[in-house]
Amino acid sequence: xxxxxxxxxxxxxxxxxxxxxxxxxxxxxxxxxxxxxxxxxxxxxxxxxxxxxxxxxxxxxxxxxxxxxxxxxxxxxxxxxxxxxxxxxxxxxxxxxxxxxxxxxxxxxxxxxx
Numbered sequence: 001x002x003x004x005x006x007x008x009x010x011x012x013x014x015x016x017x018x019x020x021x022x023x024x025x026x027x028x029x030x031x032x033x034x035x036x037x038x039x040x041x042x043x044x045x046x047x048x049x050x051x052x053x054x055x056x057x058x059x060x061x062x063x064x065x066x067x068x069x070x071x072x073x074x075x076x077x078x079x080x081x082x083x084x085x086x087x088x089x090x091x092x093x094x095x096x097x098x099x100x101x102x103x104x105x106x107x108x109x110x111x112x113x114x
Contacts, residue, residue, distance in 0.1 A: 021077075036066075086112045
């Protein structure tokens with residue numbers, strides 16, 4: 001059974017940084033591209049970043065501030081978030097990319113506020 005467990009969120013001031021982690025199990029992690037998604041209150045879930053082999057892609061809103069990476073030995077994908085803005089406030093999820101598994105993890109809340 002696929003399990004995705006996100007962690008690392010919290011409350012941070014504008015301009016601050018956070019590093020999110022996602023531990024995956026129940027599938028052959030190294031075989032699949034992965035992504036970080038987020039959902040803000042009242043908005044649809046959106047793709048923030050993806051990693052396909054050695055290539056990474058980012059939403060325009062986070063380009064230059066966020067970095068996605070993965071460690072296949074640990075079945076873990078990371079999202080380093082720098083220069084955080086209030087509009088980055090959301091619940092962040094990891095999942096397979098481009099076709100997510102239907103069972104999402106619980107996500108990790110990121111709140112950017114002074």
